Amino acid sequence: MLTDNLETILNDPEIDIGIELVGGTTVARDIVRKLLESGKDVVTANKALLAEHGTELFSLAHRLGRVIAFEASCCGGIPIINTIRDGLAANRILAIYGIVNGTCNFILTQMTDEGRTYAQALKDAQSKGYAEADPTLDVNGSDSAHKLALLAGLSFKTSVSLKDIFVEGIEAVSLSDIRYGGELGYVLKLLAVGIREKDGISLRVHPAFVWKDDLLAQVKGSFNAVSIYGHSIGHILLYGRGAGRMPTASAVVADIADVASGNARSRQKAIAPLAEKNPALQLLSTEALHSRYYVRLKALDKPGTMAKICTVFGNHQISLASVLQHEGEPGATHLPIVVMTARACEGNMQKALVEMAQLNVVSGKPVCIRVLEEHPEELAS
Amino acid sequence: MLTDNLETILNDPEIDIGIELVGGTTVARDIVRKLLESGKDVVTANKALLAEHGTELFSLAHRLGRVIAFEASCCGGIPIINTIRDGLAANRILAIYGIVNGTCNFILTQMTDEGRTYAQALKDAQSKGYAEADPTLDVNGSDSAHKLALLAGLSFKTSVSLKDIFVEGIEAVSLSDIRYGGELGYVLKLLAVGIREKDGISLRVHPAFVWKDDLLAQVKGSFNAVSIYGHSIGHILLYGRGAGRMPTASAVVADIADVASGNARSRQKAIAPLAEKNPALQLLSTEALHSRYYVRLKALDKPGTMAKICTVFGNHQISLASVLQHEGEPGATHLPIVVMTARACEGNMQKALVEMAQLNVVSGKPVCIRVLEEHPEELAS
Numbered sequence: 001m002l003t004d005n006l007e008t009i010l011n012d013p014e015i016d017i018g019i020e021l022v023g024g025t026t027v028a029r030d031i032v033r034k035l036l037e038s039g040k041d042v043v044t045a046n047k048a049l050l051a052e053h054g055t056e057l058f059s060l061a062h063r064l065g066r067v068i069a070f071e072a073s074c075c076g077g078i079p080i081i082n083t084i085r086d087g088l089a090a091n092r093i094l095a096i097y098g099i100v101n102g103t104c105n106f107i108l109t110q111m112t113d114e115g116r117t118y119a120q121a122l123k124d125a126q127s128k129g130y131a132e133a134d135p136t137l138d139v140n141g142s143d144s145a146h147k148l149a150l151l152a153g154l155s156f157k158t159s160v161s162l163k164d165i166f167v168e169g170i171e172a173v174s175l176s177d178i179r180y181g182g183e184l185g186y187v188l189k190l191l192a193v194g195i196r197e198k199d200g201i202s203l204r205v206h207p208a209f210v211w212k213d214d215l216l217a218q219v220k221g222s223f224n225a226v227s228i229y230g231h232s233i234g235h236i237l238l239y240g241r242g243a244g245r246m247p248t249a250s251a252v253v254a255d256i257a258d259v260a261s262g263n264a265r266s267r268q269k270a271i272a273p274l275a276e277k278n279p280a281l282q283l284l285s286t287e288a289l290h291s292r293y294y295v296r297l298k299a300l301d302k303p304g305t306m307a308k309i310c311t312v313f314g315n316h317q318i319s320l321a322s323v324l325q326h327e328g329e330p331g332a333t334h335l336p337i338v339v340m341t342a343r344a345c346e347g348n349m350q351k352a353l354v355e356m357a358q359l360n361v362v363s364g365k366p367v368c369i370r371v372l373e374e375h376p377e378e379l380a381s
Numbered sequence: 382m383l384t385d386n387l388e389t390i391l392n393d394p395e396i397d398i399g400i401e402l403v404g405g406t407t408v409a410r411d412i413v414r415k416l417l418e419s420g421k422d423v424v425t426a427n428k429a430l431l432a433e434h435g436t437e438l439f440s441l442a443h444r445l446g447r448v449i450a451f452e453a454s455c456c457g458g459i460p461i462i463n464t465i466r467d468g469l470a471a472n473r474i475l476a477i478y479g480i481v482n483g484t485c486n487f488i489l490t491q492m493t494d495e496g497r498t499y500a501q502a503l504k505d506a507q508s509k510g511y512a513e514a515d516p517t518l519d520v521n522g523s524d525s526a527h528k529l530a531l532l533a534g535l536s537f538k539t540s541v542s543l544k545d546i547f548v549e550g551i552e553a554v555s556l557s558d559i560r561y562g563g564e565l566g567y568v569l570k571l572l573a574v575g576i577r578e579k580d581g582i583s584l585r586v587h588p589a590f591v592w593k594d595d596l597l598a599q600v601k602g603s604f605n606a607v608s609i610y611g612h613s614i615g616h617i618l619l620y621g622r623g624a625g626r627m628p629t630a631s632a633v634v635a636d637i638a639d640v641a642s643g644n645a646r647s648r649q650k651a652i653a654p655l656a657e658k659n660p661a662l663q664l665l666s667t668e669a670l671h672s673r674y675y676v677r678l679k680a681l682d683k684p685g686t687m688a689k690i691c692t693v694f695g696n697h698q699i700s701l702a703s704v705l706q707h708e709g710e711p712g713a714t715h716l717p718i719v720v721m722t723a724r725a726c727e728g729n730m731q732k733a734l735v736e737m738a739q740l741n742v743v744s745g746k747p748v749c750i751r752v753l754e755e756h757p758e759e760l761a762s
Contacts (some may be wrong), residue, residue, distance in 0.1 A: 029562040071468075077613070079469070082467055088460070090635050236458065236619070239618040239620070240616060250614040253613075254468055265644060270641075325575045378626045379625070
């Protein structure tokens with residue numbers, strides 16, 4: 001039976017599960033609500049819907065004794081929801097680092113491996129069907145933030161609101177930074193990061209330099225990968241296709257099986273009451289984060305320049321780990337200076353960058369990219 | 382309550398789940414049988430037991446309406462059983478390539494990255510607690526074969542007997558081969574391989590050269606990883622700690638939750654009848670396999686040697702992809718010749734090797750190592 005009338009489905013008692021694959025957050029929200037209210041379980045691939053209205057929809061489902069299965073909403077076929085929820089059930093999850101947007105990863109891989117500019121790489125992605133005609137939601141990091149909201153909520157057993165997530169996209173990434181970072185041994189990736197710190201959790205999406213031998217640095221093209229650190233499992237990583245018709249179908253069908261077998265429902269019964277007992281987690285502001293930083297400046301080629309720049313870093317308690325400066329082209333008045341800092345406080349770095357931009361020896365706005373430090377494995381003993 | 386009396390546990394109706402972590406295949410088999418017969422479900426980390434007596438034990442459990450959960454038996458904390466069974470439920474699994482023994486991977490990594498000999502690396506592994514005092518079952522490939530039997534059984538939905546698996550360990554691996562392979566761009570790994578071919582499945586454990594940019598080549602130290610190719614999900618890889626107290630505990634506790642929630646049982650009810658409908662899969666003999674090969678010979682340093690060697694390859698329909706020969710040391714009568722072949726039939730290669738060893742220009746037995754060709758993603762359309 002083929003129908004474009006939702007009522008026909010809602011009123012058919014033979015239909016136990018509604019699968020929502022229309023996308024968006026308006027009509028889809030209405031459909032999911034109605035499916036639940038008419039006594040059906042829901043399988044959805046709609047990350048935006050759940051990231052924006054998840055709290056409302058999950059609580060509606062819970063009240064009605066229905067379930068919402070959403071494996072396909074994050075990282076396509078990779079069973080990341082299943083893994084966090086069941087496979088890592090015995091873990092206090094400490095950190096999660098994900099390459100969760102295939103479009104951005106394809107663009108960055110083209111830039112890194114093929115030397116394409118951002119504009120060329122974006123065109124490549126569009127011609128291969130990896131990017132929409134309007135790629136905004138992918139390249140500005142929103143899509144990654146949607147996924148992070150779901151993954152972090154599940155990992156840290158808390159409810160995450162999109163506005164809690166600091167988001168920076170890849171639109172401003174330049175080929176020069178990818179090249180300079182490469183000289184220092186780093187590969188640029190757009191990461192979705194959730195970390196449980198001592199006094200709260202930090203959630204952010206931004207481009208980050210990853211050490212070249214790190215597995216995340218090896219994730220190329222449109223593939224996705226998620227690194228998770230748990231207190232008992234240590235480091236675990238899942239890699240696979242984050243989008244595409246068949247990988248998404250793989251996740252949707254796995255969810256249907258999970259709902260049809262009754263497992264999704266019995267799991268909800270067992271887990272939901274526990275989740276309600278969790279205290280809300282404190283969200284850390286970006287300023288409080290600590291990280292290493294890559295900074296690139298266009299600086300005047302004359303004695304004293306480096307001293308002025310270093311003074312600004314020093315004044316804000318930022319130590320330098322390495323400095324890269326190539327010979328300038330003949331006649332050039334400004335030279336690119338690339339600095340890799342030691343671990344520093346984001347708030348201090350932001351202040352240093354503002355001051356740096358005001359120096360008369362610095363031209364334009366300095367570029368600053370966070371550097372991923374590998375999370376230490378803290379296996380409980 | 383602490384007891385060393387099994388009867389106390391068997392007779393206690395308050396105990397629903399028995400967790401078998403004693404290891405071995407004799408006492409453990411008895412314990413598992415008795416637990417099932419006394420109406421308890423079983424969680425076990427015992428791969429040897431299930432690889433050898435799985436058919437008997439699973440069928441006993443099924444008859445008695447009990448379940449055996451065994452996530453911890455393969456790859457420690459990595460939820461690989463959960464992923465294959467649930468996450469990839471919608472997939473026809475085409476191939477599986479695993480680094481499933483941390484001891485071997487630690488030894489090979491020490492040899493590759495630190496230039497240690499096999500004997501030195503084995504000692505390193507023992508001193509770090511990664512290898513037993515008697516490391517035989519790890520280094521001869523048996524442990525990997527046990528895990529492959531379980532993973533392949535689950536992936537290909539068939540029952541796999543240990544004797545169906547071709548097994549070659551790492552005891553004979555030499556530092557020179559790791560180095561020559563490295564010059565050609567390959568990294569040596571001990572792989573457990575299961576492939577669904579047109580006319581059956583092939584199952585084997587052996588050292589294999591993996592291309593350096595392949596994710597499996599980046600799996601270092603005692604870590605494990607499993608690459609799976611499914612008809613709808615494409616390529617997916619799981620990486621993590623394959624052994625150790627806490628990672629194993631992570632898997633055991635996840636299994637307890639799965640059994641306690643009733644999900645393990647409802648899954649068994651839904652899936653077991655389907656499995657019985659599967660036709661037995663034909664097992665392919667190793668001779669029928671096709672692969673690329675790395676061959677190292679010690680050959681007499683005189684005109685005509687290479688011609689004789691190449692003739693043997695040619696006579697067995699083996700094309701050469703590349704040949705590596707360094708200048709000999711002054712006064713050396715024999716030189717190492719390293720050949721990388723094109724895809725060839727294993728039966729032909731074995732015959733060629735026997736003939737090669739009989740050539741008067743070749744000294745000793747040629748070394749032959751299979752080369753992993755990346756499995757093509759065959760996404761259904």
